[in-house]
Amino acid sequence: DIQMTQSPSSVSASVGDRVTITCRASQGISGWLAWYQQKPGKAPNLLIYAASSLQSGVPSRFSGSGSGTDFTLTISSLQPEDFATYYCQQANSFPFTFGPGTKVDIK
């Protein structure tokens, strides 16, 4: 199985900050990576797919990049509604696997 790691595990930031989250795969996954946002008590919400494609309806302050084993999710200017946990997911091969999550909270 492909193992996914994320760093940092948590980050404290202020409104307006630029936040970058890193996801690493244990083997190359080309561009088969998605990012999700999850708020407490809610289902995850797709933000980015194919490493850098913005899901319809998702604000443009979210962006993704990377290929192979290293990927990043960037929030260009953090908004109050962005405080949540973020997960990466590899879709290169079965079984699909998620990262452990990165919690973004208020500084």
Add this chain to the structure above:
Amino acid sequence: QVTLKESGPALVKPTQTLTLTCTFSGFSLSTSAMRVSWIRQPPGKALEWLARIDWDDDKFYSTSLRTRLTISKDTSKDQVVLTMTNMDPVDTATYYCAGGSGTHFDYWGQGTLVTVSS
């Protein structure tokens, strides 16, 4: 508008079999490229993908849970069913169904919490 909703027991006893149903609308699993997965999340922990069924009835399973899981679909009812045998307290989690046409999960149900306890 695409919606998915999970249903099933909130409480199961250890060793019992769990049966969960995902009822969806806004798409058909007989349409090429459509897929539905099950994903779970223990309280306070990360997401774990369990299984997927495709429009052409291809099925894929978690490596570690493969022997305990069965996924099936009823296209006429717009439902996907997941069964998990030999339930254990470590299987306590919120179980989500999620769908889409790619390898990512565009649409999610609200989730259903299943507690395993005697």
